Amino acid sequence: MIVSIDWLKDYIDIDIPLEELAEKLTVAGAECTLKQSGIRIPDGVLVAKVLDTRPHPNAEKLSVCKVDTGTGEILNIVCGAPNVIAGRLVPVATVGTKLAPDFELKEVRLRGELSQGMICAEDELGLGNDHSGIMLLPDDYEIGRPFADYYPVYPILDVEVTANRPDLMSHWGLVRMISVITGKPFKKVPFCLEEKEKDIREICKISVEAPEGCPRYSARVVKNVRIQPSPAWLRQRLESVGLRPVNNVVDAANYVLMETGHPLHTFDLDKLAGPEIRVRFAVKGEKFETLDHKERTLSEKVLLICDAKNPVALAGLMGGLASEVDDNTRNILIESAYFTPSVIRRASKDQQLSTDASKRFERGTDPNAGLEYARDRLAALIAELTGGEIAKGVIDVYPEPIPAKRARLNLSKVKSITGIELSGTNCRATLEALGFEILNAGDNFLDVGIPTFRPDVEREIDLVEEVAVNHMDKIPTMERMSISIPESFDTFHPFTDKTRQFFTGYGMHEAINNSLVSEAAASAGIWGYPPLKILNPLSLEMNMLRTDMIQPLLGSLRVNALRKRGDIRLFELANVIERDPASETGAREHYNLGVLCSSSLWGLSWTEAERSADFFYMKGILEHFMDLLGFTVKLRENTQNAAFETLYDIMLRKEVIGKIGQYRGDFFEKLQLQHPLVIMELQLGTLYQWYEPRKQHTPPPAYPSIFRDLSLVMDKTVRANTLINEIMQQGGKYLIDCLLYDMYIDEKKLGEDKKALSFRLEFRSEKETLKDSQIDNVMNKLFKQLENQYGARLR
Amino acid sequence: MNKATISEIRKQFDKTLEEVHDAAALEALKYRYLGRKGKIADLFSRIRDLSSESRKEAGELLNRLKADLSAAIDARTAAFSAPREQRSYIDYSMPGYAMHRGSRHPLTQAVDDMLNIFQRLGFDIAYGPEVETDWFNFESLNFPPDHPARDMQDTFYTEGGGVLRTHTSPVQTRYMSTHEPPLRIVAPGRVFRNEAISARSYCLFHQIEGLYVDEGITFADLKGTIERFCRLYYGKDVKIKFRGSYFPFTEPSAEIDVSCFLCGGKGCPVCKQSGWLEIMGCGMVDPNVLKAVNYDTERFSGYAFGLGIERMLMMRLGINDIRILFENDVEFLKQF
């Protein structure tokens, strides 16, 4: 929303610096920037007369001119334009003029001839694109006068209007705020309404069949108008606030709109069948062509303005082509109406048409004084501009007048909400300047009448805000705080923090992915959750919510692989979403952790040979993470997913709380990954619920351990896990750990289908230092058992 | 003076020598023991106080002690003055082990930094779902149906009647509907807006919501807390400006600007030459919101605030394209 300072001054004296005004309006809630409208002609460009011109002796296309700039001295200027004519007025940039920030005009010699300035073309002054010749000015321009005088610039305010303040979409709205700031009064511009024609009721008829959509419809008629371009002052005003002048009737309507904020519509009366206006809702499927040359199909949500036969406008949105005012229009019907905000909003959504008028109506316009003033003011202005004659009276369909609201403001409330100490007089002055009426002033309260142009205000708290935002600088800052201590503190964030620390400690980078994914990614989720659909997606690539962590991480993998990043280790904590019709939101959220890795184990280094992280790397991380949380998980092979070389369900308390696996090498062949692709996903939210910080410590061992190595050769089919379990069960009471630390395969030495596994067994007693003899028996027994049961032999 | 004295001195010396790690300290030690006024010289000077038969033995003991200390110091001196390469054949200029270093996402770090401050100011952390009901996301927060305020936030609607929350504010009414005042929370999380993705805007971003409800809370309390937060987060010299604004769920409402942390308020391209950066919205909780959760609006009042993380982080890190925060290029992530 643009307002012109010059225009504002019609209604209020502004005697503070404009920068300060803009700043104070911003603080009071009308965020605005001070700008300039129009084109700034540089200082030093003067209106001058070409006295004489002759060809340049040394250059075919140039001419040498004698120019009078009104200073008494005659300048010599070399000019390259074909249209320079002696006797004409031209703009001349004199020596010293800054035509651009880095271009200052100097006296020069061009091919031997002195040039003391420049005769300007349109584009050189930023006035247009024309460079075919110099500008030739009208003969009534004054020689020697700064050219800028003919191109005035206007200071304007570019205001960001919040959704609750329709009144601020006008000069009047800003004037009321300025009045609070400066203390100067708001003066409305008087106008003279002369009714010369016969009674409007003899000219046309108006009926409202849908009062729920149109509580008030009011009209005036102006006859015998002459459509012409508007006078310069009106064109300039509209241009300064960014509107394009059209003709005197349309411009007048826009002028009153920008003045009061009330949208008006003008019909060509002679194009209305009847002439009659009927207001009704559209019938589903009804067709109508709007001013933007669009044939629209309407629904019953759309409120229509019709004549005796056909629709002539979408109420509050846009007029129609058929009743548009054109150059031949003679008689005008002015519509000044109040439409129900929610009705206009629904129609605007239905037609996907948002116009300046609809934005105002759906925020709420003034149904009373504002509507009447705008109607009469427009009639008067049209009569003045077009020579038309105003018909006597108005037609005003307003069966149930909308009353002004009132509310009581207790002065103690201002203090208890804002902390500001304000006197009753002070509150009163602020409210009155804003257009509120003080109906009754008590010692510690004000009864306030709320003007109908402020639909956003109805309660005491709204009045508190009106006072507060206009005294922002008076709100004190509480330097000491007294706070209530809660009974308990959140433990979830520390838990996620611990998790993040753990994974960054293992060299992982934390990722953040979009929650919105494609249908393909949502259905590929490793949990198999039914995905939740977005009804109004941005694109098909983002029409569902993610059902796992892995699919989005695979997207990040792709980004990195295509950029030839060799080491990719990512983890992410986020919600995955499962469609759940039984939930109030239609969704169930699982807070999960995803890990994805295609990376070397360590950077290229002279200390170690290069190695890839693989399934066992991820498994090691899982084991450590579970160790950190104090959980013991089991892995259960999952053969369902063909994309995986190997995939395991991570089991805890008989529930699947995670997945860990390695993708098949050929699955992402195109990405040319340099390392195996391994992933893990954990239901972190569940782990958090089950997690209990360790309550008791275990004393460090008091006696030393004895270690025994056991290297066994056995069939390849014997699983390591089975053996470890067996050893732990059969190893006697002193065995506390069995670590598998080597695997060896050599068909020649060990035989086909054989493998050698080495275990380190740790024995310890809590009561004594063990002797070798105590362990020897156990080892013998243990070996016999393994020999019998698994055919193992010592290596 | 006897054997015990001498062996005590020896023990002291050995202990001190062990702690000597450079030539200067060694020199000082040598001076303290073997110097002209050192401990040994002092002992020698006291021999004449002894009986004549003890003198000889003491002299021998002292001479041996002096020789031992000299030898020990000489050995150390040699060790310190030997060129490094000769002490071992390992080239310690070789690079260290090449373990991989991990990193937290800069967004999480920023959120955590802010949560840290608020927790110290007595706020607890609360959460809410990302798929919300219309009631919590809009209606309970005083967004009437068919009100243009709803256009302030372009919304994604989900199948089953939910919406993707457009702000973290529904955590306010969610939390209040299960807790009684006094309460004091901050709620971090993802929020969603149905806006075309571009360098300046993404359909997903992060917010932190704050809420304090108790008896006798005023805008002055809000100002005190926010100013403190800004000084702690942006530095103690930051200037803070409150200006009136509109949010349906607060009344009065305000936007908060801080002096640009890049130019210090002089004006630069990031702050569009204004010297100010808009960082958060805030206000006094609207009575309609308190009513929605059945609080006594005569007894309780409160304030709320909300701040976006991405925009602030982009300004701070000089990021021109928001999408870099969500594509997870490891060459970006490893910088943090």
Ligand SMILES: [Zn+2]
């Ligand atoms: Zn700046």
